Amino acid sequence: MIQKKGDTVIIKGSKFMYVWMFLATVGFLLACIFLIIHGLKFNSKYSFLYLGGGIVLTPFYLHLTIWSLPGLIPGKVLFKIISREKGTVISKKGTVLISDIRNINLVRNPLNLINDIVIETFHDKKIKIRTYNLLGDLDYEMIVDQYIYPYMTENAKKVWDRKVDLEHLRKEARYERKEPKID
Structure with a gap:
């Protein structure tokens, strides 16, 4: 995965x-x-x-x-994350700098019942990354928390902290947030 x-x-x-x-x-x-x-x-x-x-x-x-x-399609890449200080999230719909992310959500599309990752930037740009329900809720939260969260702005981190339940992640997925070494 x-x-x-x-x-x-x-x-x-x-x-x-x-x-x-x-x-x-x-x-x-x-x-x-x-x-x-x-x-x-x-x-x-x-x-x-x-x-x-x-x-x-x-x-x-x-x-x-x-x-x-x-x-x-077997082996389909949903998206890529370049996880570093000036990192990016890359998908077929576009590329977003992690530092430009204002909000990130996993949203179910009511028309086709497929979960999309919706990234909103500070430049009022929205990128929807289709997951085809191949990415579970817990997996999504762990990926964002581990690879995107450390490089987000302080306001975006506060928004993410209100959404994610780290205690639930610890109990269900044995996930602990680690602060990365920022170069």
């Missing part, structure tokens, strides 16, 4: 999340098709329920599957 090459940290989805997303999208889509096929056989008193459920849920899961397909 996290690869380090010098100062560069490459963030990819975990294998567990790849399997989870595949099952949640393609698996449920196949289940809907299965319901429609068995509903059309009319060999059960529940055939109309199978048919109705399959027909109602198929467009929803087809929509989710189509939105999630780009994330199911």
Whole structure:
């Protein structure tokens, strides 16, 4: 999930999340098709329920599957962080200096139910990094806290400290915040 090459940290989805997303999208889509096929056989008193459920849920899961397909590419790099004093966050949508970050959030898009990392800068610029739900909430918080937080401005650090629950991270993920050596 996290690869380090010098100062560069490459963030990819975990294998567990790849399997989870595949099952949640393609698996449920196949289940809907299965319901429609068995509903059309009319060999059960529940055939109309199978048919109705399959027909109602198929467009929803087809929509989710189509939105999630780009994330199911094995080894997909979600974003890169160059973690140092004048570091950057690099994604396909753009590059942001860590010192320019005013706010960073993990936001669920209501249209496609995919989490996006939304970075707001002091220059009123917004960068959305699509995670395809391959990055869990705890992983996101640990990555930001470990690689981005130390190089943020003091105001941005205060905003992040209000959002992150370090006690929860310590209990759930055994994560402790370490102050880095700043060159």
